[in-house]
Amino acid sequence: xxxxxxxxxxxxxxxxxxxxxxxxxxGDANANNIYNAxxxxxxxxxxxxxxxxxxxxxxxxxxxxxGQPWGGTPQEYIGYVAVPDAGExxxxxxxxxxxxxxxxxxxxxxxxCVVGNAR
Numbered sequence: 001x002x003x004x005x006x007x008x009x010x011x012x013x014x015x016x017x018x019x020x021x022x023x024x025x026x027g028d029a030n031a032n033n034i035y036n037a038x039x040x041x042x043x044x045x046x047x048x049x050x051x052x053x054x055x056x057x058x059x060x061x062x063x064x065x066x067g068q069p070w071g072g073t074p075q076e077y078i079g080y081v082a083v084p085d086a087g088e089x090x091x092x093x094x095x096x097x098x099x100x101x102x103x104x105x106x107x108x109x110x111x112x113c114v115v116g117n118a119r
Contacts, residue, residue, distance in 0.1 A: 003030070010034035015076070054079040 009031040012019040025031050056077040 006030040007034055010038065014038060052081050054081055 006028060009019060009022075009025050009028065011034075013025050013031070013035050019025055020035075025035075056079055058075070
């Protein structure tokens with residue numbers, strides 16, 4: 001049974017050789033199993049599985065030592081930006097065309113607003 005610490009080490013090991021070579025990671029079978037399962041899943045995943053993922057790479061600013069920030073390179077983060085799929089886009093476009101057609105045909109059919117004096 002794995003715990004959140006094992007999963008955290010496995011994810012960290014995907015991006016860092018430091019974590020992959022640490023004694024905690026190499027001595028923990030659960031972390032290694034999660035790591036290997038994630039690598040296997042990524043090899044067979046279609047590109048659409050990664051739609052909307054964004055990699056944030058910070059700039060090395062502030063005090064540096066030999067061109068790198070204190071303590072090594074800055075940490076990178078993975079974010080997610082929702083991307084509408086083709087079905088949503090076509091639905092929005094179809095509704096927009098229907099509204100435009102309804103608005104254009106309103107005058108042709110002689111329809112007008114019956115609330116108050118608005119026409």
